[in-house]
Amino acid sequence: MANLVDLSQPSLYISAAMIIFNPTFWNIAARTEYHHKTITKLAGGNSLYGCYALAVTIFVLGLIRDAFYERALRAQPTHPLLLSLGSQALAVLCVASGNVLVLSSMWALGITGTYLGDYFGILMDDMVTGFPFNVTDAPMYYGSTLSFLGTALWYGKPAGVLLTVLVLVAYRIALTFEDPFTAEIYAKREREQKGRGMQAHGKKVEPIGEKTVAQGKKMEPLGEKVGPKSD
Numbered sequence: 001m002a003n004l005v006d007l008s009q010p011s012l013y014i015s016a017a018m019i020i021f022n023p024t025f026w027n028i029a030a031r032t033e034y035h036h037k038t039i040t041k042l043a044g045g046n047s048l049y050g051c052y053a054l055a056v057t058i059f060v061l062g063l064i065r066d067a068f069y070e071r072a073l074r075a076q077p078t079h080p081l082l083l084s085l086g087s088q089a090l091a092v093l094c095v096a097s098g099n100v101l102v103l104s105s106m107w108a109l110g111i112t113g114t115y116l117g118d119y120f121g122i123l124m125d126d127m128v129t130g131f132p133f134n135v136t137d138a139p140m141y142y143g144s145t146l147s148f149l150g151t152a153l154w155y156g157k158p159a160g161v162l163l164t165v166l167v168l169v170a171y172r173i174a175l176t177f178e179d180p181f182t183a184e185i186y187a188k189r190e191r192e193q194k195g196r197g198m199q200a201h202g203k204k205v206e207p208i209g210e211k212t213v214a215q216g217k218k219m220e221p222l223g224e225k226v227g228p229k230s231d
């Protein structure tokens with residue numbers, strides 16, 4: 001074991017701690033925001049700025065985690081098998097496909113969609129179903145995991161493969177917290193939209209859609225338009 005992974009290196013444990021800390025931090029931060037609007041309050045009441053601040057924080061924490069990961073790898077033994085041509089080719093493939101998944105997912109979701117905007121009440125209009133979400137349901141997490149694996153293989157470090165398993169476990173646990181919670185946020189919006197629709201009907205209010213169209217087209221003043229209708 002000692003020639004595969006050097007368990008006496010403190011950097012190994014610092015890296016492991018950062019890998020566990022990051023998703024734990026953003027889940028706690030996002031839920032605190034959802035329940036108490038803590039980050040929005042810190043951002044002077046602006047939820048969009050709050051979400052941007054969280055995005056920057058998560059991004060920087062990711063950079064720090066990656067730096068600790070590389071530092072941990074440098075202190076670990078290298079295995080010749082992982083330096084073979086096949087393994088090195090796989091490393092490039094992992095990093096490349098991982099980055100494609102992460103970047104295309106950010107492109108599809110935008111900043112607020114990527115960085116937990118739902119918890120700030122900044123919801124996506126529609127569920128994103130195109131690439132990369134038709135390949136995997138969590139492209140950000142699996143893409144990131146692939147990048148960790150590719151880096152481990154690139155440097156030929158079995159310890160990196162071990163840390164990658166920890167990354168995968170941490171993300172899988174994060175998903176069991178995040179998926180049902182965000183599903184409920186969107187289900188709540190749906191219920192509220194339905195509720196509002198029924199309320200409007202009960203009060204015999206003009207359909208919202210028609211009014212919007214009329215305003216958008218700059219039609220005749222509403223008063224005039226109502227006239228012929230009452231004939």
Ligand SMILES: *[C@@H]1O[C@H](CO)[C@@H](O)[C@H](O)[C@H]1NC(C)=O
Nearest residue numbers: 129130131132133134135136
């Ligand atoms: C995913 O969607 C993209 C378009 O967004 C399409 O080109 C691609 O073939 C789809 N892939 C799969 C596996 O369905």
